[in-house]
Amino acid sequence: PGEQAEPDPTKKTLVVLGTGWGSVSLLKKLDTENYNVVVISPRNYFLFTPLLPSCTTGTIEHRSIMEPIRNFLRHKKAAVKYYEAEATKIDYEKRIVYINDESEIKGATTTNEVKFDMLVVGVGAENATFGIPGVREHGCFLKEVSDAQRIRKRIMDCCETATFKDQSPEEIKRLLHMVVVGGGPTGVEFAGELQDFFENDLRKWIPEIANNFHVTLVEALPQVLPMFSKNLIDYTEQTFKEETIEIRTKTMVKNVTEKYIEAEYTDAAGVKQLDKIPYGLLVWATGNALRPVVKDLMSQIPAQKDSRRGLVVNEYLVVKGAENVWAIGDCAIANYAPTAQVASQEGAFLARLFNQMAKTDEIQEELSLLSEKQAVAANKELRDGIFGDIKELQKRLRRVKQMGPFEYSHQGSLAYIGSEKAVADISWFTGNLASGGQLTYLFWRSAYLSMCFSTRNRVLVIMDWMKSYVFGRDVSRE
Ligand code: FAD
Ligand code: NAD
Incomplete structure (x- = not known):
C-alpha cells in the first residue's frame, strides 16, 4: 500500500495517540484494513523500557531496545498514517485532536488538526515531582x-x-x-x-x-x-x-x-x-504524573472530575463520560498498576475489540442487504433461501458480539x-x-x-x- 493513499471515505478514522507499550500492542494485533488508521506520537519508535536502566551504564546500547515505528507499520496489511507530533489538545465533542510538531526541524506547517471517529489515548505518563523545588x-x-x-x-x-x-x-x-x-x-x-x-x-x-x-x-x-x-x-x-x-x-x-x-x-x-x-x-x-493533554481532556468531561491519577475507564476501556474514546496504559485508570504488562494486554484487548466491531458492522450491512433482497424476492423458494442465509448471519453476529470485558x-x-x-x-x-x-x-x-x-x-x-x-x-x- 502506498504511503500517500487517501483515507477511504467508507471507513471510520481511528486515531491512536502514542507509540509506547499500549498503542504498539494495539497496532500489532489490529486489522488495519477495517479503519483509516492514524498514529500520532512525538517518538517515532517503540522503546522497550524494562531494559532502559541498563542503557544508563552502557551495558546495553539504547538503539538495541528501540524499534522504528515506520519499520513496524510498513508491514501492516493496509497503510497506516503516522505523524511525528504531540497531541496538544483533544476536543472530544468535536472529535478533533490538535497536533504540534515538536521536533527541531520545523516545516512551514507545525500545527494541525486531525479528525477522528474513534480515538485511543495511549500517551503514557510524565515523571512525578510532587512540585518539589529544584x-x-x-x-x-x-x-x-x-x-x-x-x-x-x-x-x-x-x-x-x-x-x-x-x-x-x-x-x-x-x-x-x-x-x-x-x-x-x-x-x-x-x-x-x-x-x-x-x-x-x-x-x-x-x-x-x-x-x-x-x-x-x-x-x-x-x-x-x-x-x-x-x-x-x-x-x-x-x-x-x-x-x-x-x-x-x-x-x-x-x-x-x-x-x-x-x-x-x-x-x-x-x-x-x-x-x-x-x-x-x-x-x-x-x-x-498526568500529562497535560490528559489533564485537559479530563477537565472537559464531568464524569472524570473526581479522578486525580488518570482517565477512568470502564471494563471495555472506554473513557467514562466520553463516547468513542478509549484509554490504555499509564494514562488510564482501570485499577491495575501502571506497568508495561498491563498496557500491552490492554492494547491487545482493544485490537480484538476493534476487529470484532468491524466484523459486526460488516455482518449488519450484509444483513440489511439480504433483508432488502428478501423483500423483493420473486418466489418463495428464493425467499426461503435468503431466510436461511439471514439466520446463519444472525448466529454469526451473536457469536461476534459476545466479547467479554477486559481481564488482566x-x-x-x-x-x-x-x-x-x-x-x-x-x-x-x-x-x-x-x-x-x-x-x-x-x-x-x-x-x-x-x-x-x-x-x-x-x-x-x-x-x-x-x-x-x-x-x-x-x-x-x-
Ligand atoms: P509509554 O510506553 O510511556 O508510551 C507513551 C507514548 O505516548 C510514547 O510513545 C510517547 O512518546 C507518546 N506521547 C507522549 N505524549 C504524547 C502526546 N501529547 N501526544 C501523542 N503521543 C504522546 N513495566 C513492566 O511491566 N515491567 C518492567 O520491567 C518495566 N520496567 C520499566 C523500566 C523503566 C525505566 C520505566 C520508566 C518503566 C518501566 N515499566 C515496566 C513501566 C512501563 O514502561 C510503563 O508502564 C509502560 O511504558 C506504559 O505504557 P504506555 O503505552 O501507557 O506508555
Ligand atoms: P513507583 O511509583 O513504583 O515508586 C516511586 C517511589 O518513590 C515510591 O516508593 C514512593 O514512596 C517514593 N517517593 C515518592 N516521593 C518521594 C520523595 N519525595 N522522597 C523519597 N521517596 C519518594 O515508581 P517507579 O519505580 O518509577 O515505577 C513506575 C511504574 O513502572 C510502577 O508501576 C512500576 O511497577 C513500573 N515499573 C516496573 C518495573 C519492573 O517490573 N521491573 C521497573 C520499572 C518500573
Missing part, C-alpha cells in the same frame, strides 16, 4: 532514551571531575555520591546497574575513585519495592547491603539544589530532622537488583512463586529477551551483553 532543574529522570543518555554522560562527568587536579576531598566525595530518589523498581534497578558499573569497570579504569564512589537510595516509605513479597523486599535490602548500596528508607526528599538535596527523616527520639545530602548525580524516580492476567513481577541477582514474584499454576538470586537473574534475562519487540532487538541485546562482558562497559563521555 527536581526538574537539577535531577535526571529515567523514562526516555534521552534520560538514559544524560545519566550515562553525567556518571562519567562526575568521575572525571572528581579526579581533576587538586580537587578538594569534600568535593570528591560529593561528586562521587550518586543519589537515587524513589525505591520503586525504577530506582532499585538503576541503583543496582550503577553499582555493577562501578564494581566491574569504573573501579578498574579509574582506581582513584574507588574509595569514594557511593550509591544511596532514598525512599519515603519504610520499604523499597512495595509491590514485591516481604521476603523479596528483605532479600533486596540484604543484597544492597552486600553491594554497599546505602538504603535510606522513611526519608522524604523536600528540596533539591544544584549540589545537595534536603531530606526529612524522623530520628530515634521521634523528632523530625532535615538532612542535607550532597550529591554529584541525582536520579529522580518517584513514579508517574498478571504474569508476575521481575526486577534486577545488581550483582547478577534478580527478584521475581511469578504467578504459577499452583499459586505464587517468590524467588531471588542468580538463577532468577538468568530467568530475568531470558524473560526480557523473549519479550523484546523484534528478533533484531533480541540479537542486538545479546551482542551488547556479550560485548560488555568481554570488553567491559565503555567509559567514554560522549
Whole structure:
C-alpha cells in the first residue's frame, strides 16, 4: 500500500495517540484494513523500557531496545498514517485532536488538526515531582532514551571531575555520591546497574575513585519495592547491603539544589530532622504524573472530575463520560498498576475489540442487504433461501458480539537488583512463586529477551551483553 493513499471515505478514522507499550500492542494485533488508521506520537519508535536502566551504564546500547515505528507499520496489511507530533489538545465533542510538531526541524506547517471517529489515548505518563523545588532543574529522570543518555554522560562527568587536579576531598566525595530518589523498581534497578558499573569497570579504569564512589537510595516509605513479597523486599535490602548500596528508607526528599538535596527523616527520639545530602548525580524516580493533554481532556468531561491519577475507564476501556474514546496504559485508570504488562494486554484487548466491531458492522450491512433482497424476492423458494442465509448471519453476529470485558492476567513481577541477582514474584499454576538470586537473574534475562519487540532487538541485546562482558562497559563521555 502506498504511503500517500487517501483515507477511504467508507471507513471510520481511528486515531491512536502514542507509540509506547499500549498503542504498539494495539497496532500489532489490529486489522488495519477495517479503519483509516492514524498514529500520532512525538517518538517515532517503540522503546522497550524494562531494559532502559541498563542503557544508563552502557551495558546495553539504547538503539538495541528501540524499534522504528515506520519499520513496524510498513508491514501492516493496509497503510497506516503516522505523524511525528504531540497531541496538544483533544476536543472530544468535536472529535478533533490538535497536533504540534515538536521536533527541531520545523516545516512551514507545525500545527494541525486531525479528525477522528474513534480515538485511543495511549500517551503514557510524565515523571512525578510532587512540585518539589529544584527536581526538574537539577535531577535526571529515567523514562526516555534521552534520560538514559544524560545519566550515562553525567556518571562519567562526575568521575572525571572528581579526579581533576587538586580537587578538594569534600568535593570528591560529593561528586562521587550518586543519589537515587524513589525505591520503586525504577530506582532499585538503576541503583543496582550503577553499582555493577562501578564494581566491574569504573573501579578498574579509574582506581582513584574507588574509595569514594557511593550509591544511596532514598525512599519515603519504610520499604523499597512495595509491590514485591516481604521476603523479596528483605532479600533486596540484604543484597544492597552486600553491594554497599546505602538504603535510606522513611526519608522524604523536600528540596533539591544544584549540589545537595534536603531530606526529612524522623530520628530515634521521634523528632523530625532535615538532612542535607550532597550529591554529584541525582536520579529522580518517584513514579508517574498526568500529562497535560490528559489533564485537559479530563477537565472537559464531568464524569472524570473526581479522578486525580488518570482517565477512568470502564471494563471495555472506554473513557467514562466520553463516547468513542478509549484509554490504555499509564494514562488510564482501570485499577491495575501502571506497568508495561498491563498496557500491552490492554492494547491487545482493544485490537480484538476493534476487529470484532468491524466484523459486526460488516455482518449488519450484509444483513440489511439480504433483508432488502428478501423483500423483493420473486418466489418463495428464493425467499426461503435468503431466510436461511439471514439466520446463519444472525448466529454469526451473536457469536461476534459476545466479547467479554477486559481481564488482566498478571504474569508476575521481575526486577534486577545488581550483582547478577534478580527478584521475581511469578504467578504459577499452583499459586505464587517468590524467588531471588542468580538463577532468577538468568530467568530475568531470558524473560526480557523473549519479550523484546523484534528478533533484531533480541540479537542486538545479546551482542551488547556479550560485548560488555568481554570488553567491559565503555567509559567514554560522549
Ligand atoms: P509509554 O510506553 O510511556 O508510551 C507513551 C507514548 O505516548 C510514547 O510513545 C510517547 O512518546 C507518546 N506521547 C507522549 N505524549 C504524547 C502526546 N501529547 N501526544 C501523542 N503521543 C504522546 N513495566 C513492566 O511491566 N515491567 C518492567 O520491567 C518495566 N520496567 C520499566 C523500566 C523503566 C525505566 C520505566 C520508566 C518503566 C518501566 N515499566 C515496566 C513501566 C512501563 O514502561 C510503563 O508502564 C509502560 O511504558 C506504559 O505504557 P504506555 O503505552 O501507557 O506508555
Ligand atoms: P513507583 O511509583 O513504583 O515508586 C516511586 C517511589 O518513590 C515510591 O516508593 C514512593 O514512596 C517514593 N517517593 C515518592 N516521593 C518521594 C520523595 N519525595 N522522597 C523519597 N521517596 C519518594 O515508581 P517507579 O519505580 O518509577 O515505577 C513506575 C511504574 O513502572 C510502577 O508501576 C512500576 O511497577 C513500573 N515499573 C516496573 C518495573 C519492573 O517490573 N521491573 C521497573 C520499572 C518500573
